Amino acid sequence: xxxxxxxxxxxxxxxxxxxxxxxxxxxxxxxxxxxxxxxxxxxxxxxxxxxxxxxxxxxxxxxxxxxxxxxxxxxxxxxxxxxxxxxxxxxxxxxxxxxxxxxxxxxxxxxxxxxxxxxxxxxxxxxxxxxxxxxxxxxxxxxxxxxxxxxxxxxxxxxxxxxxxxxx
Numbered sequence: 001x002x003x004x005x006x007x008x009x010x011x012x013x014x015x016x017x018x019x020x021x022x023x024x025x026x027x028x029x030x031x032x033x034x035x036x037x038x039x040x041x042x043x044x045x046x047x048x049x050x051x052x053x054x055x056x057x058x059x060x061x062x063x064x065x066x067x068x069x070x071x072x073x074x075x076x077x078x079x080x081x082x083x084x085x086x087x088x089x090x091x092x093x094x095x096x097x098x099x100x101x102x103x104x105x106x107x108x109x110x111x112x113x114x115x116x117x118x119x120x121x122x123x124x125x126x127x128x129x130x131x132x133x134x135x136x137x138x139x140x141x142x143x144x145x146x147x148x149x150x151x152x153x154x155x156x157x158x159x160x161x162x163x164x165x166x167x168x
Contacts, residue, residue: 058072059071059072059157059158059162060072064136064137064140065137065140067140067144069140069143069160069161069162069163070157070158070160070161070162070163071162071163071164071165072162072163072164072165073164073165073166073167074121074122074164074165074166075121075122075166075167076090076119076120076121076127076129076164076166077119077120078117078118078119078120079099079102079103079117079118079119079120079126080103080106080117080118084168085117085119085129085132085166085168086115086132087132087133087134087135087139088133088134088165088166088167088168089132089133089134089135089136089138089139089163089164089165090119090127090129090131090132090133090139090163090164090166091129091130091131091132091133091139091142091143091146091161091162091163091164092119092127092128092129092130092157092161092162092163092164093105093109093128093129093130093146093152093154093157093161094127094128094154094155094156094157095125095126095127095128095155095156095157095162096125096126096127096128096155096156097124097125097126098126099118099120099126101126101155102118102126102127102128103118105128105155106118106128109128109130114130114131115131115132116128116129116130116131117129117132119166125156127164129164130142130146130161131143131146136163136165139163140163143160143161143163146161147160147161
């Protein structure tokens with residue numbers, strides 16, 4: 001009887017207080033994974049062509065002709081009257097969950113005489129595109145000029161425009 005009681009006591013101690021995951025443990029693991037991802041994004045350079053950009057990791061920091069830019073591969077579709085997106089390299093200056101916010105920013109940019117338009121990705125996010133180009137170097141040049149002329153926040157982005165490669 002004493003052995004059975006001892007076994008039950010040890011089993012209950014193990015089940016109730018043993019290897020139970022804690023909120024602190026989950027948070028530590030999550031923070032470690034997040035830091036690892038951020039470090040990987042910061043260390044990347046443009047050794048990889050844009051056609052090889054990974055879709056799953058979102059924005060990636062790359063260097064193009066000595067200029068660091070955020071690049072992303074994403075299939076976009078136009079939101080408004082445009083039947084297709086003009087170029088494959090699109091300079092996004094805002095990312096929104098609601099189309100009304102995106103369209104309001106597009107309107108402001110058009111008043112500044114930019115060929116801006118709204119685009120949507122497959123997950124339902126809306127992007128304000130300030131310029132669309134057929135060549136990556138043109139997109140980088142536009143992105144740099146845009147930042148120099150305008151002191152703005154880039155809603156939903158990494159405090160900088162993002163060049164979205166959207167193959168046709």
